[in-house]
Amino acid sequence: MKSSMSLRNMRDLVSTVSEELKADRAEAERIIAALLDRPLFDLYAMDRISEREQRTISAAVERMKRGVPVEYLTGRVQFRDHVLSIHPGVFIPRLETEYLVELIQKELQSAPATILEIGTGCGALSVALAFVYPDSRIVATDISRVAIENVRQNVKNFRLASKVHIVQCDMYEGIAGRFDLIISNPPYVPRARLKKLPKSVKDFEPITALDGGEEGVELVQKLIEGCGSRLSDGGLMAIEIDEEAVNIIELLLRKQGIYSFRFHKDLFGRWRYLFIGDHDEKG
């Protein structure tokens, strides 16, 4: 973006950003609001854009043209009602995962006393669940050191340290006890599909958060295998999955002798979630 360009008003700026990033106006507005840390509805109320703001936007647009996700530039990501810190090198939470929280609320008859999240990333799910179930004790784990630093910051920012216990570990390693809710959005992209991911994902988001092995179920399988010894009686395990992995996951479940399971679709109509555990309709 040419920093010499004279941007008379927000309309000019939105047009320029939209052209530069080949994004529609709504997307350009969202990006500018995030970069200027302003509410979207308030954007056109800005009567002038300072030179400093123009330089900020200009530099950010150049980096975004190289594929850097806007969330890594602003250091913030919205997840449900919360604005979380996000560090470069940590998976950026997606809309599909926000919806997982809704489904869990619909399914659970009562608040879980104990929750285990495996692969917490920046901690979005654990933070959201800590607000939905304020009396629950949560253990949030991840194998990645940068993710652990990121979740620590979010837990501190949201004053959840007394509720969310953070552990750096590989899957269930070192985790004792049983949990009423086990939740995970593990890496689940089948290896052959990794190279087809958008540049902003494959070049900037961590491979350990994406690579699900040959068929995208390597970690899903480990989660399922641990279910018997980790889930409380009457507990629920909820896992986000690849939409094309339903059949293979069904085979894995039957091999483990697990018959009480169901799949749910996401907001885009794709099979996206596996729920394990006895299920009674909420009354």
Ligand SMILES: C[S@@+](CC[C@H](N)C(=O)[O-])C[C@H]1O[C@@H](n2cnc3c(N)ncnc32)[C@H](O)[C@@H]1O
């Ligand atoms: C798809 S990201 C999900 C992050 C976060 N829960 C979310 O929904 O935004 C998967 C996460 O699992 C973590 N992970 C990968 N392998 C793991 C393992 N063996 N044990 C624990 N965490 C793992 C990654 O570091 C990453 O943070």
